[in-house]
Amino acid sequence: MNRSFAAALTGALLIAAPAAQAQTAPPAGAPPAPPAVELYSAADAQAVLDARLLALKTVMTLTPEQQKLWPPVEAAIREVAKLSAERRAERAKAPPPADFVDILERIADAEAVRARDLKTMTAALKPLVASLTPEQVRRIPAFLGLREGAAGLPQPTAEIWLFEEEN
Secondary structure, eight states, rough: OOHHHHHHHHHHHHHHHHHHOOOOOOOOOOOOOOOOOOOSSSSHHHHHHHHHHHHHHHHHOOOOHHHHHHHHHHHHHHHHHHHHHHHHHHHHHHOOOSHHHHHHHHHHHHHHHHHHHHHHHHHEEEEEHHHHHHHHHHHHHHTTTTTTTTHHHHHOGGEEEEEGGGG
């Protein structure tokens, strides 16, 4: 988890807390506030995931022999994305963090779970990647959202599109 993200999260919570306390009930007789509208629905997320999977497969230009190794990769990516969306929904229902230590603990827990999910995905990817040409392999990192030129440097898992539903 990079420091700027943790600082931004902490800052956002500190800024939002007074604003949330300052909100008052609408005056008597005022029309009720309209319900919140989910601008990015589960169907939208599914459509985006479908498009990304198709694009990833297209970017790799798989041969017929390599195509046979694709189904476990797609299944792993779909499972990781599903679990990520479920965690986001759980966090939305969770009580607000009590303090910055609670925030840090939640970040650590999220990173540990995402690490486990990445291990699942990398296990599914290894046989396919082993069959790819160097040109095919070169196209994958940027498409997944990995930083260019960051070889060996840590990258928060939240920056990888597999986990964007969680953010």
